[in-house]
Amino acid sequence: MDYSADEIMTISAARMLRNGAVCFVGIGLPSKAANLARLTHAPEIVLIYESGPIGAKPSVLPLSIGDGDLSMTADTTVSTSEIFTFWLQGGRIDVGFLGAAQIDRFANINTTVIGPYARPAVRLPGAGGAPEIACSAGEVLIILRQGLRTFVDRLDFTTSVGHGEGGDYRKRIGLPGSGPVAVISDLGILRPDDLSKELTLTSVHPGVTVDEVRSATGWNLKISEGLEMTQAPTEDELMTLRELERRTAFAHGSQFL
Amino acid sequence: MARILSLSEAVAELIHDGDQIACEGFTHLIPFAAGREIIRQGKKNLTLIRMTPDLIYDQMIGMGVAAKLVFSWGGNPGVGSLHRLRDAVEREWPLPLAVEEHSHAGMVQAYSAGAAGLPFGILRGFNGTDLPKVNGRIKAIACPFTGELLAAVPALRPDVAVIHAQKADRKGNVLIWGIIGVQKEAVLAARQSIVTVEEIVDRLDPPPNACILPSWVVSAVCLCPGGAYPSYAQGYYERDNRFYQSWDTISRSRDEFLEWMKANLSAENYFRERFHRNSEEVA
Numbered sequence: 001m002d003y004s005a006d007e008i009m010t011i012s013a014a015r016m017l018r019n020g021a022v023c024f025v026g027i028g029l030p031s032k033a034a035n036l037a038r039l040t041h042a043p044e045i046v047l048i049y050e051s052g053p054i055g056a057k058p059s060v061l062p063l064s065i066g067d068g069d070l071s072m073t074a075d076t077t078v079s080t081s082e083i084f085t086f087w088l089q090g091g092r093i094d095v096g097f098l099g100a101a102q103i104d105r106f107a108n109i110n111t112t113v114i115g116p117y118a119r120p121a122v123r124l125p126g127a128g129g130a131p132e133i134a135c136s137a138g139e140v141l142i143i144l145r146q147g148l149r150t151f152v153d154r155l156d157f158t159t160s161v162g163h164g165e166g167g168d169y170r171k172r173i174g175l176p177g178s179g180p181v182a183v184i185s186d187l188g189i190l191r192p193d194d195l196s197k198e199l200t201l202t203s204v205h206p207g208v209t210v211d212e213v214r215s216a217t218g219w220n221l222k223i224s225e226g227l228e229m230t231q232a233p234t235e236d237e238l239m240t241l242r243e244l245e246r247r248t249a250f251a252h253g254s255q256f257l
Numbered sequence: 258m259a260r261i262l263s264l265s266e267a268v269a270e271l272i273h274d275g276d277q278i279a280c281e282g283f284t285h286l287i288p289f290a291a292g293r294e295i296i297r298q299g300k301k302n303l304t305l306i307r308m309t310p311d312l313i314y315d316q317m318i319g320m321g322v323a324a325k326l327v328f329s330w331g332g333n334p335g336v337g338s339l340h341r342l343r344d345a346v347e348r349e350w351p352l353p354l355a356v357e358e359h360s361h362a363g364m365v366q367a368y369s370a371g372a373a374g375l376p377f378g379i380l381r382g383f384n385g386t387d388l389p390k391v392n393g394r395i396k397a398i399a400c401p402f403t404g405e406l407l408a409a410v411p412a413l414r415p416d417v418a419v420i421h422a423q424k425a426d427r428k429g430n431v432l433i434w435g436i437i438g439v440q441k442e443a444v445l446a447a448r449q450s451i452v453t454v455e456e457i458v459d460r461l462d463p464p465p466n467a468c469i470l471p472s473w474v475v476s477a478v479c480l481c482p483g484g485a486y487p488s489y490a491q492g493y494y495e496r497d498n499r500f501y502q503s504w505d506t507i508s509r510s511r512d513e514f515l516e517w518m519k520a521n522l523s524a525e526n527y528f529r530e531r532f533h534r535n536s537e538e539v540a
Contacts, residue, residue, distance in 0.1 A: 027335060050361060051283045051436045063498045064334035066284025066436045068491050080283050080308070080438045081365040089362065089381055112358075117391045123346045125332030127360040132382040161385035173384045174406060252498040
């Protein structure tokens with residue numbers, strides 16, 4: 001079956017979530033991939049949204065982080081304070097799943113401003129729950145579309161820490177989680193090098209060349225010696241994703257997605 | 258004891274120019290009707306505190322009631338930017354807007370500290386980020402037992418918390434369920450509070466452990482059906498996602514925004530019509 005770049009991005013990201021994992025989900029692309037995982041290979045995944053639902057099983061993708069469907073289908077709904085203190089900071093999250101506006105070679109994230117903070121060219125939404133998810137989740141997955149505006153040499157603002165300056169930075173400054181383990185884009189998959197923690201291209205999606213990925217990256221991208229090609233989406237993955245998107249569009253109106 | 262007041266009475270009496278107010282409700286139960294009443298009464302120089310400014314503060318900022326915003330995520334959920342907020346920050350329209358920016362975890366700790374009567378809240382999470390560089394109120398603090406470096410944020414003590422809830426009884430006890438966000442923390446942290454409700458009933462009959470704000474911690478309860486629209490009230494009506502999407506167009510230009518506010522603010526008609534149409538679609 002034919003598929004789009006966005007579809008293989010979402011499907012590749014979904015595959016990284018193991019069944020039974022406790023996953024703290026950001027809204028948008030992370031939520032879409034996490035719910036696809038739940039509807040395919042990971043039916044026992046526990047989805048936690050920062051608004052309070054724990055174990056949410058939404059029938060359609062939520063438009064907001066606090067849609068009613070999330071709490072109605074959850075195992076329990078707690079206050080937002082409790083989510084951040086007992087559940088996230090308390091160390092109960094296996095995987096934090098984030099989006100980003102900008103990312104650098106050490107998977108640090110900017111979602112705050114483009115340009116100087118005091119007089120920004122673009123004021124982005126800001127931190128939300130991301131800094132503490134990036135800090136405390138056992139590991140972190142990041143999903144975003146790849147291009148020179150998103151994969152940048154230098155962030156305008158560090159909203160959430162990935163691997164900082166690289167190496168053992170996280171350990172040095174006392175961040176409990178092990179940080180980003182993969183960045184999934186519409187072109188391929190990048191993983192931090194074991195030692196330097198610099199993002200390295202480990203997989204390209206079918207039909208994408210290494211040069212294309214390089215020219216969509218704002219730094220001199222390192223390529224893994226064991227570079228692989230991402231497995232194409234299966235029919236089941238594609239059908240499940242499209243059905244989820246169809247139900248979602250019907251529920252929220254056609255402008256969504 | 259809470260007094261049962263009309264919304265216009267409560268806003269006139271309790272909210273004053275220059276106050277710090279916190280209109281809370283995490284996507285669910287956002288007190289939109291109260292926000293419009295604050296605009297209608299022409300309040301000025303308010304410090305607006307809210308984790309997610311959402312459309313309610315986009316409207317209030319665009320109409321010039323705010324001097325300062327304290328927040329942690331300022332987007333239109335699932336849609337994109339809050340254009341009025343951006344216009345204020347990027348181009349000082351209609352007024353310059355001072356910004357005090359936190360993370361969600363920082364905000365919940367600040368509210369919890371306020372509710373607990375403590376001077377500051379504490380959390381792990383700002384190490385390595387730029388937020389403390391632009392917000393001098395986020396400070397590092399060493400744990401006296403382990404030496405671990407943590408972050409401290411000063412307690413939030415709003416002059417007035419404004420929330421929306423499902424029900425109150427005639428004494429002003431308030432019942433709230435579903436995604437309850439930080440409403441309880443905000444009310445307990447604030448010096449005074451206004452709670453708008455979908456209905457006022459003779460008996461609440463709450464299940465044990467239900468989220469109840471006893472009448473004696475609430476200043477005013479106002480009957481305000483549809484008061485959370487276009488956000489939602491679990492058990493009453495759903496979120497009008499289409500309205501959130503259309504706000505992107507309405508709010509993009511100053512002229513269109515002002516025209517829309519003028520047409521839809523003076524009376525509650527627009528919201529009442531939309532709310533009823535939305536309710537019928539759900540039913």
